[in-house]
Structure formats: structure tokens, C-alpha cells
Amino acid sequence: MLRTIYEPIQEDLVKVEARLRSVCEVDFPWLSKLLAHSLKEGGKRIRPALVLLSGKFYDYDLSYLLPMATAVEILHTATLVHDDAIDNSAVRRGRPTINKVWGEDKAILLGDYLLGKSKELVADTQNLRVIRLFAQTFMTISSGELNQAFSAFNLEQTREQYLQRISGKTACLLSLATESGAILSQAPEKSVEALKGYGHNLGIAFQIVDDILDFIGTEEEMGKPVGSDLAQGTLTLPAILLLERYPEDNPVRRLFQNEDRQRNIELAMELVRNSSITEECYAVASDYCAQACHNLSLLPDNASRRSLIKLADYVVKRRK
């Protein structure tokens, strides 16, 4: 399905893959190996696709869009490498993580190298507004993650705090992709705002679905263990709804109070699966996707706009 959606930019996504491969070609063999492991094909490449699709409405100039598309994927990879080190995760995209194979120290340093590389690529856009936006987005992501770390195993979290958190953690990177694609193609300010809004709303929906799949997906589909949010003490929308529905006593509350963690994670997942909570969460995600599509209404109707609309649909329907 992604293949059809990416159709208008398929050739250029191939160029992004080539750039990612060339990033792995460094003199230092260990670094080269770690880069190849982390940047290997197999990801959905949604972020570079968003840069390119967003660039298709006005002056589509690959000399700026290509480094930007590559940079957002590398920034995303850097955050995953650091996240896995932080969470001590063993598996990602069905493969062992950097920290699992080479140790946490290497994961921190590889993530740092990737951050530097992403900055270097963004400099190739020669656009100071995009360069600044890129830096600020990364600050928002790290501060969002810090916020999550400090609120781990805290039951007093509202739906609004959750939305704010995933806005900082996920949505801002997707809106960086769409906003920068627009800026780099000389889009008028209203269109920049529209594409930024699309990226933000798509990002919120994307993360809500991720959080649902952590309850109802399988490790096989996801390429990583499920139930991991609860294990890390992260309250996501399904867990918040579960707490609202059973305020007195429930497995999430018991788990966060450190009672028999594994058993309570399984019970919480079962409870979410066998209730209307899943459906309710999907309805929230769908609302954000509808809002995302609405953001596109003032843009010229072209193949790219149709792809972005289909992408919003895909984000809710995906199983991984």
C-alpha cells in the first residue's frame, strides 16, 4: 500500500536510499558497520516521503529536498538508537538493537554521530530558516522524551498531557518534514502553514496508532516486543482510557504501583483488547487524520495531495 502512496516520488526515494548508503561509507570500519546496521532498508521511510511529497506543490528542487529528506530519516534513526539505549530494548524492526549487539556506550556515540550527520545534511539546504527549524525540532523531541522519562510510572496524567507529550515526541518530526519540504520548494506562507498542520495532525494520529498497536499488535507484526509502553511506565491513550473506565482498581494502577508487573501488563492488554477502548482510540486517531486532510484543502490538487490523503488513511489502517 505504501508503494502506491509513494508513487509520485518513488524514483527520488530511491535516491534517498542511495544517500543513506553513502552515509555508511566511512573510513572507520566499526562506524561503517554500525551505520549500516542502523540505516538499513526496511523502515517505512515516512519522514523522507513527507519531505518529498510536500515539496511537490511548488518549486520541486531535489538539490535541497534530497539532503533534507535524508536528514530527517537520519535524525529519526538517531532518536531511535538513543531511545533503544535508554529503554534497554533488544529488538527493533525485527533486528537486534545497537545497544544489544555492541553495548550502550556505542549506541550513545552512534546516535551522536548520526545527529552530527543529519546537521551536516541540513546545512546543504543552504536555508537558514530550515536549519534553525531542524535544531528547534530536535530540542522539542529531546525535551518531550525527558518529560516522558520524568513522568514514568506517574498515574496522574491527563489526556491533554498525553497529547502534548506525543506532539513533542513524534508529531513535531513529521511536521518538520512537511514544513521543510514546503519551505524548500518556495511555497507561499499559507501553504507552508497548511503542510505543517497536516504533518502535525498526521503525527498525532500516527503515534496514537503506535500506542494502540503496543496493546493489540503482535511482536511479529511490530518487529519489537508489545506491551513495552506499560513496561517502561509510559501512560498512553489506551491506558489513560482504561484508568478512566476503572478508576478504583485496575491492572495499570497495580502495575504502576509495582505489583507483579508482567502479569498486570498482560491483564491490561487483555482488558484493552476486549473492550471498546481500542475503538475509541482509533476514533481519536481518525479525527486527527480527518483534520490532517482538511489542512490540505487549500493546496493545489495534484498526485502528491492525493498521496498525502491516502497516507492519512494508511496511518490508521497499518498493522505495523
Next chain:
Amino acid sequence: MLRTIYEPIQEDLVKVEARLRSVCEVDFPWLSKLLAHSLKEGGKRIRPALVLLSGKFYDYDLSYLLPMATAVEILHTATLVHDDAIDNSAVRRGRPTINKVWGEDKAILLGDYLLGKSKELVADTQNLRVIRLFAQTFMTISSGELNQAFSAFNLEQTREQYLQRISGKTACLLSLATESGAILSQAPEKSVEALKGYGHNLGIAFQIVDDILDFIGTEEEMGKPVGSDLAQGTLTLPAILLLERYPEDNPVRRLFQNEDRQRNIELAMELVRNSSITEECYAVASDYCAQACHNLSLLPDNASRRSLIKLADYVVKRRK
């Protein structure tokens, strides 16, 4: 002594401190607390001083030099925060580390936030060459650190490999400071090269002295435990000379072969202290400082040049 050296830029270093304090003023109280802890006064602030002093030969424009000076200090701090997490260090500058007080996950994320902030500040220079140089320097640092991590507890390391390693780990950040100061003050290309060379040679000397002090200093002077390089399995110049001098059997070899680590660290430190190795290492550092001063010869003679010459002298004489 640093006070006298910094005299030509003393007022502007106060502005750097003010900028660093304003970086700590964020809405999120935990982040604010962590930033204040890591950016607190007490460091030598050599890197921002180098930016400012290097900017004093031509068009000294604080609107570019101030964000740059702040950015290099923040980048430096970010690498320290990540290093401490990697090495599981408990003390830095006489204070407990971020990882010690708040945990390793927070240290990784705070380091990331600082990296983003440094990049945002560099964007304020509005100079694409400096922006690119900044990104590349950080890649060199991370790849240098990765190199160090992969060569830990490896006895087969030459003096050349050591110099290459500290060039990537330390000298490149000092040369970033001097080179960017030159570029941002519109220095002619030859002066840019001269200041870059000065920064590089000063950086090599600085790191050699750091590595000597890890053998002969005291925890009280250094604000961190001594003998830490050997404990991490990092071969520095004193250890390499010791291995050369006693090729058959010596405490470094036994330590790297995992025999009674603490005892062998103490023996190695004693051996270095009571031999001419210390002197020999200082002679190497002095050579780099002489080379650094030589690099300055084509620059106009002014208070700043005199300070840079005195700084080269300070770097070898310092005890912390």
C-alpha cells in the same frame, strides 16, 4: 592566571555566562534544573574564550561571535554529559554528574537537548560555512569517541594512533572555536588557517596534559577521580611510554589483561610519577604549544595574540 589571559574579552565572557544562564530558562522545570546543573559556572570556559580571542584580529562582531562562543561551550557540555553517562562517572568539576543524580536515561536526553540548543545558536551566526563546520566537528568528535570505545583494553596502540584519537576527541573542538572566531570576524583565509592550526596544536597539548594529570594529579585538584583512563581501558601517552619502557611485564599490561585492576592502576600511576615519563610527556605537550604559538606569527600583534600565547603556556602549567 586565566583571568589575566581573558582580560581582552572579559566583558564579553560575562555576556556568554548570561547567555548560558538564559539557556536554562525553559518552561519545563526538570529540564531547567538539569540545564542549570550542567551549565553552571566553574568550568574554565576555554572554548568560548578561544572564539572571542580569535575574533579580535579583524571585524569583531558580537552579534555572531556571542552565539558561536555560547554554542561551543554547550556542545562541549553535551559531550561531557554523554561521556559521563558512557563511563558511568560519578563526579565532574567536583559535583555529582547528571547520570549519577538523575540516571543515565536523563543524561542521554539532556545531552541531546544541549546538542539541539548548540545547533540553534550556531544558526544565529547566519554563516553556512560555520554551520557546516560545526556539524562536521561534532561528527569527528563522536567518531573519535567511538574509536576510543572500540579500542578500549587493546594494548596494540601506537603513539600515532593516540595522537589521531585525541585530535578527533579534543583538538578538533578547540580548532572549531578558533577557526569559527576567525571566519566570523571576516579574517583573510591565511589567518583562518593560522588560527585553526593554533587551536589544533593547543588542543593536542591540552589533552596530553589532561592525560598526564590523570596519572599525577589528585582528585581534589581535578574535581574528578584520577586514574580513570586506565580504569576505562584507554591508553594515553603516559601509558604508551610505560609500555614502551617495560615491554615484557608491567602493571598496564596486567591491568589490560584483567588482573587485579585497582592494584595495577595504582602501580602504574606510581611508576609514571617516579620516572621521567611525566617529563617526557610534558616535553611533547610543550612542543605542540610552541607549534601553536608559531601558528600565530603571521597575525597582527595585539592584546589578543598575547593572550593566546599566554594561554598556550597556561595549558602546560595548569594543575586542573
